[in-house]
Amino acid sequence: MVVRIGELSRRTGVPSRMLRYYEEQGLLGALRSDNGYRCYGEAAVSRVQQIRGLLDAGLTTEIIRRILPFLEGPEGIHVHPACLTPELEGLLRGEVARIQARIDCLARNRDALLGYLAAVRPGSP
Structure with a gap:
């Protein structure tokens, strides 16, 4: 299932402006439809929740960007040893x-x- 930015915002409670910021920071990827709208896969919902949790824990976007590809699940920080x-x-x-x-x-x-x-x-x- 593909969702646009407004739907992702509604489902995660994160404003569209913040979602665009996450994209600028390299934390969240979006595809573009033919008309230029941002489109996200279903996994983006849990990814945004994970980003929010890490930000709420006090981590910077720089650190999140570096560890995000190695996280094993949305429930906590489980960094793969190869990342460290x-x-x-x-x-x-x-x-x-x-x-x-x-x-x-x-x-x-x-x-x-x-x-x-x-x-x-x-x-x-």
């Missing part, structure tokens, strides 16, 4: 450190807010 070059390993380790720094910052902010609430409303969680 020293350069990519360095990029991924950098992403892990960046994500951990964000987690640490969020935890400090959470603790500060909980401390404030406990100070102004003793006994509240």
Whole structure:
């Protein structure tokens, strides 16, 4: 089954503008019909969901573009060992450190807010 960009947008919840951006970044491929419309195969639905998940996890489009061809399924990051070059390993380790720094910052902010609430409303969680 072939779908056009509007249908892909509707089925994935990703705006058409973002789908065009994914195409520009080399994350998503589209064929062109005789009239110039973008056409996507049925697999594009799961590919877009996978891209969204990776972006939501904090990965950059550069890293996603490099690992996307080697992912084994939409449920998680299962990179084939042949994909892991020293350069990519360095990029991924950098992403892990960046994500951990964000987690640490969020935890400090959470603790500060909980401390404030406990100070102004003793006994509240």
